[in-house]
Amino acid sequence: MSYLVCAQKLLASRDHIFPQFATHNARTLASIDVMAGENADYEFQCLHGMGRPLYDQIVGKNKLNRVCRIYAPVGHHEDLLAYLVRRLLENGANTSFVNRITDESQPIEDLVRDPLSRARELSSKAHPHIPLPVDLYGKDRKNSRGVNLTDHHTLHDLHQKISPLLECSYDSRPLVPEALCRQPEKLVRSPMNHHHVIGQQIDADEHDCQKAVENATTAFVEWDQKGINYRAALLRRFGEALESAMPAFIALAIIEAGKTIADAVAEVREAVDFCYYYADQAEKHLAPIILPGPTGESNQLVLHGRGPFLCISPWNFPLAIFTGQVVAALVAGNTVIAKPAEATSLIATKAVRLMHTVGFPEKVIQLLPGRGSLIGHVLASDERIKGIMFTGSTQVAKTIQRTIAARDGEIIPLIAETGGQNIMIVDSSALPEQVVADVVDSAFGSAGQRCSALRVLYLQEDVADKIITMLMGAMKELRVGDPCHIATDVGPVIHAAAQAGLLAHIERMKQEATLLYEVSVPDDHASRGTFVPPTAFELENIQQLTEEQFGPILHILRFKESDLEKIIEEINSTGYGLTFGAHSRISQMIDTLCKKVRVGNVYINRNMIGAVVGVQPFGGEGLSGTGPKAGGPHYLPRLCAEKTISINTTATGGNATLLSLPED
């Protein structure tokens, strides 16, 4: 039916277009003949060797008397492979005309039945086997609500809502009951425009830290005993509140973190997904587990909170990772002291206030914005903190590990998600168009400020020139600028220090490697915000890179097919192991890479960013993180203590189970 509608539009535009129709469906062909009328400005096409009996009815006066082109695809296997596979899939489908026409039992009326009348008869216009987006994860977990940014009305509506919110003034402060009040100390400016003051901030001091730990300790037992279902319901309520307040959080993600609109929408959705996912996981995996055992004894395993948790989150996902850490720790029964990144405290303050609004007690989730070196040290040293969740640099994770080892008392969990040196390998069988689109997304999307972002691209030498040329073409189309505009692809980096480091790396690379392309940053933006041009270099060898560059800088290396094992070894020996991408249409190649490359997240024939909660559980190994993976099934149990309860049920007078056992 879609084909027919498109055909109709094409035929109606024959003053501009010469339509060509290649179909093996007799009814479709007949419909086109009727729709086209007497105007012969179009042609049919027939694949050489296929559907000849049908096309025999077209050419000639006593037939339909239309033109038909016989065509045959010509080219090398790399060009034709995908075409061939798609053709096989289509023709092999049970529903295809060419398949059904050979089936003698099919009545001809069915075969040529009007698709429009069939569509009208359907009880539901949506396909019953294709779930609506909200139902993508089944009955137990709602998918977060999306925003269709390709729809003009939706986009206009969103702009209307966020425009005033972009101009508001926000604030960040310690959210610690019974702490002393103070006046705001500093102004917060937007990374996309340093003249734009977006809010003011009060940093937490040592007194706030002490008070917060005291509160979190006091509040713990009651919170822990509220039970899984109570807390899971609160998570869902917070998720729904975030969805309702989406425009405000999108606005803050744009002006405080410099996110593009698409990234800002994804940011809020991820936070919502964490709420719904961990609520569902808690109900499934933290409920008491009945254990098998001898008769006369009941045995169960109960999970409960550990105590006050410290959650230290990064600026690159200032709402999503922040929310993920916090709600996971909370639903498991812990109280939480959240330390947001210094650069993104406004959005964190807003999130925690919203949590209080939906019913999380104020001592159960507290916020300590301010300097990491002070707050992190004071809290990590405190024996009352029973667990730490950290996302940030490998080096800071190490400092936290040493701080908690130095204190006396129990050994507490430290869940660290840290840096990476993320690599993509592209072999000669890959589809170059797809490679280029995915490389641009992976390396330059979010200004390269994702833990998962692509840093080093290995191209098989046979296809390197071609792909580099196409990539440079694609980079020419990238627009750097104001993230408020939907047309902007790349926004600013987070702050001047990050910018300076990245620009210095670009300068160094210009000396030591081959510059392939550097996207230009419009002058008005460059002067007002902390922008870094998306840049690509070709390197001689991987040793030229010493550390992760957390921005839109791509490094390209060529490799020989015979060096593949060596490259896998190089990747594994970096010590990092976060994300890895590969493009190949050879399944043995894919299997080898999936098996041998030691990283947390492997992406095949797609971009390597944007892990979805519960779909691509996220986190690395080695220097990239301790595990368990965020948004995965092993996360929540790690935040709990376990208690086994074994009860002799016969102690009150006998074994009721045995007495009531049926005799056969």
Add this chain to the structure above:
Amino acid sequence: MSYLVCAQKLLASRDHIFPQFATHNARTLASIDVMAGENADYEFQCLHGMGRPLYDQIVGKNKLNRVCRIYAPVGHHEDLLAYLVRRLLENGANTSFVNRITDESQPIEDLVRDPLSRARELSSKAHPHIPLPVDLYGKDRKNSRGVNLTDHHTLHDLHQKISPLLECSYDSRPLVPEALCRQPEKLVRSPMNHHHVIGQQIDADEHDCQKAVENATTAFVEWDQKGINYRAALLRRFGEALESAMPAFIALAIIEAGKTIADAVAEVREAVDFCYYYADQAEKHLAPIILPGPTGESNQLVLHGRGPFLCISPWNFPLAIFTGQVVAALVAGNTVIAKPAEATSLIATKAVRLMHTVGFPEKVIQLLPGRGSLIGHVLASDERIKGIMFTGSTQVAKTIQRTIAARDGEIIPLIAETGGQNIMIVDSSALPEQVVADVVDSAFGSAGQRCSALRVLYLQEDVADKIITMLMGAMKELRVGDPCHIATDVGPVIHAAAQAGLLAHIERMKQEATLLYEVSVPDDHASRGTFVPPTAFELENIQQLTEEQFGPILHILRFKESDLEKIIEEINSTGYGLTFGAHSRISQMIDTLCKKVRVGNVYINRNMIGAVVGVQPFGGEGLSGTGPKAGGPHYLPRLCAEKTISINTTATGGNATLLSLPED
């Protein structure tokens, strides 16, 4: 039928016994009347107020002409409660005579049917709803094979098998391929008799440590890629091999660790259970997990090994905990370097050799017996070690934590299971006989050398005197001595240092507390082995105890009912949280304790030792351990790294799933 068989035996022994029969079953009563014949030396009994119509048929010439005693239980609720409940359960059971006789629909022939003929008709003599011991945990996991020590034939057979093995000479040495060979350096003596040399030992040196890490690193990738099913099968094979070699391991547990026969049997069974349990768990929880997601994409979560693990095990479960750590790390895909306790290296050496025999490669599981301070430090400092499992003292765990924090590189998992200060609370509703039996087991069993053993008993003051008196009576019956004899209840402690510490504590307590009872140690044993007398003290307050005493010493405190909340707080504020026991027949009391006491393992109305793999997952919180619990469902995932693999399945030409979707 059992009742009738017993009645028959009693009636046959009327020259020594005057049998008394209390039954409400008319057929049973009639059977006894027939079996007893003319000899009137027995009586029937009838509970006052019950079954009167039946007993009306007994007394008097024109009846059965037998004696019938009417009885009524007299006493306080604490004496009668259990009796009453059991009576209710029995009478309430569908199968009971008194229940069925009121059912008019039951034909009288059924009611008085011969139980022997019914038993003959059963297709299986075993009850179909009561599983055989081997099937206790269902189809997926075999229970370990037990030894019925109450059966004379079995016991005799076991003695025959182990006697020669007790006299053998064993050896312990580094099991490290390609390490240098050395001559044995020291003799190993039995803790039960220091004149008895049971083997000789070579300690590992630094060279052995380096070589072992090198081997474990080299062997890792291949071992990890063998797959879950391959490794699970090896675990099961090792479990079966341990069962086959049970006599040898029992003998070693007795002579090297001073275990009693019952403890030695339990030791081997626990090791076997770990093999079967983790094999099953690995197949269930470490297999790839398919994740939901959009069409056109395949997402899965794969678990795999982390690398070389160091497993440091204690002497108190020299085979069980040793095996549990090692096989868990192995089945998850890690290679293992095992460091057994210095005091119990012979049994560990034998176990690892057996592992090599069943097919574990020699570089995959290596053994480094020797000094913990040397081996532990060298290995924990080595960046190639990717995980540590430790069971031992809280203090050594802390040292390990600091060692791994000090080294560079990744943050690795440390699973520590450490000390406790285990408490039992007994309220006035508890059944004293049961309390005393469980206290003796929990405090003095295994010479108190269990992590889970009872150290502090809180008795509600109302029942304290009575229970203490009964406990002293029970302690008088305890036999300390040679663990080879089945009559021995308590064997030696592990070595002279442990003995000295415990004896010093007993001396201090004799000054500072009230000695209730001290079991005597026969002189011949005292002179040859490291024995400590089981001893009980009454304390004024819990502060008189500063640290865990790892031996057969029980401390008793009295408490007022109104102080319960305070005691719970005291328990929670020790910082430890391993095991906790309670005896009470008040369900609200039980609920409160289960909920509020923060420990890993809670035992109600039973002893508080002998956690069974998969039934009572074991491990504490706070100073007692990091979790996850050994023998529980969260253990294996902690030993793995996680990898998400996300594949765009449409890249090869189209979305085959959508094309093959049924239309309705």
